[in-house]
Amino acid sequence: MRLLAIETSTDTLSVAVGGGAQGDAPWQHTGPGAAQASATLLPVVQSLLAQAGWALRELDALVFARGPGSFTGLRTACAVAQGLAYGAQGAGCEGGVPVLPVDxxxxxxxxxxxxxxxxxxxxxxxxxxxxxxxxxxxxxxxxxxxxxxxxxxxxxxxxxxxxxxxxxxxxxxxxxxxxxxxxxxxxxxxxxxxxxxxxxxxxxxxALPTAAALLRLAPALLAAGQAVAAHEALPLYVRDKVAQTTAERERLRREQLVRLSASVSAVTPLDA
CATH class of the missing domain: 3.30.420.40 (ATPase, nucleotide binding domain)
Known part of the structure; x- marks a missing residue:
């Protein structure tokens, strides 16, 4: 099996190419993610595929971590997985490469x-x-x-x-x-x-989620029919709000201070 896995849901970019079998040693890359992922992801994918000697159209599946996680990172991984899957179709892979979204x-x-x-x-x-x-x-x-x-x-x-x-x-x-x-x-x-x-x-x-972990999970998930067409590969956000109002930030700050005060009181005698 020939698989490409992409993980960008944290501040770490993780990409791996391999078969996913037990004991398989994948070609992999780990580096800074977040805002940098969108600039470095495609060159890293190209480099790893070249090291493996595989063409995009020869892949059995594109695996990506769908979330939850960083909103920007999830959108980056999803967009790149969809684009590569469609790109393989243009390179002669009828229907494109299947995409496997993994939590x-x-x-x-x-x-x-x-x-x-x-x-x-x-x-x-x-x-x-x-x-x-x-x-x-x-x-x-x-x-x-x-x-x-x-x-x-x-x-x-x-x-x-x-x-x-x-x-x-x-x-x-x-x-x-x-x-x-x-x-x-x-x-x-x-x-x-x-x-x-x-x-x-x-x-x-x-621990952090990694592309190598995605590769290990992929064979069983693919056998269970979890792969989808590129247009059906969507992020899993869980949270639909990424910013707090001033009042919400102030409320959280007060709650944190109350918890901290309670923790200190629990370990410090009142008459100390």
Missing amino acids: TLLALAEEARHQRALAGLEPPRVIAALLDARMDEMYVALYACGPLGLDPVPLQPPRLCAPADLGEWLQQGLPQALTPGDCLLAGNVFPSYGAQFSDLAGERQT
């Missing part, structure tokens, strides 16, 4: 699982994928994990969650026999929000 949080969870496997650690029973959504919120999704990998159907689908509400969200989404201690918390939220759920049990693991 960003599924790719994040897969990357965390893969890191643990490389380290020789047992897979967790459940992975909570946590991606910084800024504005004092996280994108979250919950996935079951077994010895053979992740179940791509989430126990809890992607949504927005306030850091302070993470424990309640986990209790609602975990299977009845499991507790938060059975869940691996994986993502990039810990420096910004970790203090707000420091009382939660369960391991923490820093």
Whole structure:
């Protein structure tokens, strides 16, 4: 199988070309993303395809992380995937190359699982994928994990969650026999929000969604019929608002100060 994977939903640009099979060593690139992704993505794609010796029309699928994540990054990945798919049609690939949209949080969870496997650690029973959504919120999704990998159907689908509400969200989404201690918390939220759920049990693991993770997920998703035509490949935003009013920013600032004051009071005697 010949696959091209694109991940631009965070501040890191990740692109990979490979077969997605277990043990496959893909050609890959990692670099600055965000605003730079739109300028560097196509040259990186061309370079990796050249290294693999593959023509665009020879690809079996174009895989991209559809979101949630950075609005600009998601639109960039979607537009490039659609453009390349249609471009292959012009190069003699009838109907164009199929496009496979994959949830960003599924790719994040897969990357965390893969890191643990490389380290020789047992897979967790459940992975909570946590991606910084800024504005004092996280994108979250919950996935079951077994010895053979992740179940791509989430126990809890992607949504927005306030850091302070993470424990309640986990209790609602975990299977009845499991507790938060059975869940691996994986993502990039810990420096910004970790203090707000420091009382939660369960391991923490820093991870980001990667194009290599998309490649590993792609064969099973393609076999399940998840590929679409280029015009049907759309971003998954989850949040439909990217800016706060002055009043909303002030309210969040006050709430953060109240939480900080409560945290300090909890560890400092009143008569100290």
